[in-house]
Amino acid sequence: MRIAFLKPPIGGILGLEMLTFVEPLGPVCVAGALEPEGHECRIFDLRIDGVEEGLAACRAFSPRLIGLQCNFTTERYRTLGLSRRLRELLPEAFIVVGGHDASREPDWFHDASIDAIAIGDGEEVMPPLAALLEAGEDPAQATGLHLRRDDGFEFTGPPPARSDLDSLPLPARHLISHYAPHYYINFRRPLALFETARGCPFKCNFCSVWKFHESTFREKSPERVVAELKTIDAPNVFITDDIFWMNVKRGEEMARQIKAAGIRKYFTVQTRTDIICKFPHLIEMWKECGDLAIFLGLEAVTDEGLDLVNKKNTAANNEQAIEILKELGVGFTPNFIVDPAWDREDFVRLKEWITRTGAYNSGFSVLTPLPGTDLWEAASRNVTTDNWEMFDIIHAVIPTTLPLEEFYDEYAGLWRHVLDLRFQIKGKTKTYVQLAAALALGRVKWSSIQKGMNMAKVFSRPETFLAAHDRPTPTVSPSLSATGL
Numbered sequence: 001m002r003i004a005f006l007k008p009p010i011g012g013i014l015g016l017e018m019l020t021f022v023e024p025l026g027p028v029c030v031a032g033a034l035e036p037e038g039h040e041c042r043i044f045d046l047r048i049d050g051v052e053e054g055l056a057a058c059r060a061f062s063p064r065l066i067g068l069q070c071n072f073t074t075e076r077y078r079t080l081g082l083s084r085r086l087r088e089l090l091p092e093a094f095i096v097v098g099g100h101d102a103s104r105e106p107d108w109f110h111d112a113s114i115d116a117i118a119i120g121d122g123e124e125v126m127p128p129l130a131a132l133l134e135a136g137e138d139p140a141q142a143t144g145l146h147l148r149r150d151d152g153f154e155f156t157g158p159p160p161a162r163s164d165l166d167s168l169p170l171p172a173r174h175l176i177s178h179y180a181p182h183y184y185i186n187f188r189r190p191l192a193l194f195e196t197a198r199g200c201p202f203k204c205n206f207c208s209v210w211k212f213h214e215s216t217f218r219e220k221s222p223e224r225v226v227a228e229l230k231t232i233d234a235p236n237v238f239i240t241d242d243i244f245w246m247n248v249k250r251g252e253e254m255a256r257q258i259k260a261a262g263i264r265k266y267f268t269v270q271t272r273t274d275i276i277c278k279f280p281h282l283i284e285m286w287k288e289c290g291d292l293a294i295f296l297g298l299e300a301v302t303d304e305g306l307d308l309v310n311k312k313n314t315a316a317n318n319e320q321a322i323e324i325l326k327e328l329g330v331g332f333t334p335n336f337i338v339d340p341a342w343d344r345e346d347f348v349r350l351k352e353w354i355t356r357t358g359a360y361n362s363g364f365s366v367l368t369p370l371p372g373t374d375l376w377e378a379a380s381r382n383v384t385t386d387n388w389e390m391f392d393i394i395h396a397v398i399p400t401t402l403p404l405e406e407f408y409d410e411y412a413g414l415w416r417h418v419l420d421l422r423f424q425i426k427g428k429t430k431t432y433v434q435l436a437a438a439l440a441l442g443r444v445k446w447s448s449i450q451k452g453m454n455m456a457k458v459f460s461r462p463e464t465f466l467a468a469h470d471r472p473t474p475t476v477s478p479s480l481s482a483t484g485l
Contacts, residue, residue, distance in 0.1 A: 001134045002040050004063035005031060006054065006086070008070075008078035009046040012389050013468045014458070021047070023176055023183045025193040025240065026069050026099060030122035031172040037127055039134075043175045046082070048182050059089050065130055066090070067122070070109070071099040073370055073391040080111060081476030087113040094133055096145075098122050104208050104372025106146045110153045115139075117146040120159035120212075121198075123168055161216070165198065166224040173231055185238055188266060192234035196220050196254070197241045204299075205310045206337065208372040209242050217246060222253040226261050237265045244269040245282050255285035264290035273298065273321035274313050280324050293331040296321065300337065301353040309337060309367075310374075322357050333361045338411055340367060340400040347410040351417050360422040364414050365393040387473040394459075395468055404469065408462035415459040 005027035024045060031041040042061050046054040058066075066086055070079040079102075083095050097109050098118035106117040116139065118125045125144035132139050140147055144159025162168065173192075184191045197220065199213030220228070229237070245251040267290060276283065276294075286292050298318045300306045306313055318334075325332045336350060354362055368391055369379040382398045390397050400407040458464045 001065060001130060002042075002061060002063040003031070003034055003065045003067065003130060004058050004061055005041070005043045005067045005069065006058060006082060007043070007045045007047060008068070008075055008082050009051050009054075011078045012074045012392055013471070014392070014394070014464070020185050021183055022185060022191065022238065023179070023193055024069055025171070025195065026071065026122060027067060028171045028173060028176060029168070029195070030067065030098075030126050031175055032169045033123035033127055034130060035172055036169050037130065039130055041172060041175060043172075043179075045176070045179050048179055055085060055089060058086070063090070063093055065133055066093050066095045067118075067126065068095065068097045069099040070097055070102045073101050073388050075099075075101065076108065076388045077474050077476050080109070080113070083111065083113040084476065094139070096126070096129070098125070100208065100212055101371070103212055104370070107153075108371075110146070110148075112148075115148050117153075118159075119144045119146070121161060124160045124162060161214070163218060165218050165220045170228060170231060180234060183234075184236075185268065188236040188268070190234040191236040191238060192232045193240050194228065194232060194237050195240045196225050196244075197246070200242045201246070202243070202312055203310055203374070205374040205378070206367060206370070207242075208370060211372055219247060219250060222250060222257045225254050226257045226263070229258065229263050229265070230261070232265075235266060236268070238268045239270070242270060243275070244271040245275050245279065248275075248279050248282065251279075251282050252285060255282070255289055258289045266291040266293070268293045268295065270295045270297070272296075272313060273317040276321040276324055277317050280328070283325070283328050283330055287328070287330065293333070294325065296332055296334045298334045298336055301350055305337075305339075308339070319357065322359060326358075331361070332359075333363065334359050335363045335365060337367050338364050338414070340396045340398050340407065342407075342410075343401055344406075344410060347414065350414065354418060355421060358421075360418050360424075362414075362418050364411065366396050366411070368393045368395075368397055385469075385473070387468075387471065389471075389474065390468055395465055405462065405466060408465045411465065412460055412462045419460065 005024070007024040007027070024043065027043050031043065034041055042063070044054045044058050049057065068079050068082060070076060079097060083097065086093065086095055094115045095113065096116045096118050097114055102109055102117050103119045106119060109117045116129070125142065128142040129139055129145065132141055139145065140154065140156050143157040145156045146153045147156055180192070181190045183189065197218060199215070199217040200210045201215065201217050203210050203215070267286065269292070271294060273296060283292070299309055299311050301315055301318070303315050306315065322332065322334070339346070354360070369376040369383065370391060379398055384399060385397050396404065396407060402410065
């Protein structure tokens, strides 16, 4: 059976995907589970193809089953608009929406254009569904679905969850090989996403990952990790695990086996500062596997701030980990949560901390109650907008203590502060030399640098964020509102 997966086009208020533009790993993994069953799969990335070109190619392929990925709340309108276009173009196709956001709140996707919403791991839900459709049997026999019926949607039961991730087929990366040069994070390209584990044992109140995986934490073995890495051509690899090195012994063995296999990549990982403080030797071992950069969800600079988001970490660990990374010469990108409840003193405290530690690569997220999180359960009644595109973690969707204009002035001031600090510490000349070298080596395109520079300027202005509050709430993405090709 022919099965198509479509990634919706770029949208949202600021088009943040233009800075972080990564492959649709979910559909790649699900297609990897379907192809061994004899199905013919295609992936259409409408962010690259363009809407009309991608839809025309999909219609020419004539799939019987179509999967749409909605990972982020901001993609809701684009996903819904895409399903409605596909229903017009391919009325006989069975359309399924999956991904983290769809699993968090499947009821939102109960639309006449959608046949089912998949809950949980797609590799477990989609193959049984495809087999039933191919055999002409009732898809209600497959679990993990909100299935459209004549009188509404019916839940077919909890999806299975595979504990042994090594038994998963390899991702079908060949399906996106023609797109591969387009994927990047910051100025690292081409870039591949790589998953070595699923889930998280911690319970931060702003995060839904632990709820999606029901507080489980599942890992691939070092042997499977090496086997999968061998299929990745890109020199840059972003490891998608929410917390890397949770299992220290496994982290050590992965590094040993990757080094022994002669694999060298520029690895970007996400981990916790308490892990770095306790096991700094892991950093040194992974430096021997190529280059290494670390994303740190620091969230707050005080213990009180960390407690508010249930981080289960300390401000002292945050500072110590940064010093360790500096000593080891490893690049790091801290991220902080800006609470709409902040007053001016809170912004000053964060700026002073960043200046003192030299954390000039810092980024800032506005505390946002996303559906499916503990924070949503506590704060949803106070949400000030029904525009899902504003849930992009850079807009305030709950009331601010400061007047909104002043809040955004302070928020934009954080971005200005790190931009100024970056030039002070690195120097403009060194910064431009590094960018020129990246251009010469083909690691980045001039258009990407321009986008980054423009975004830095845009984020430095409070008007950037204020403008969204006057926008009407869309129903579908404007780029998908046409009625035909």
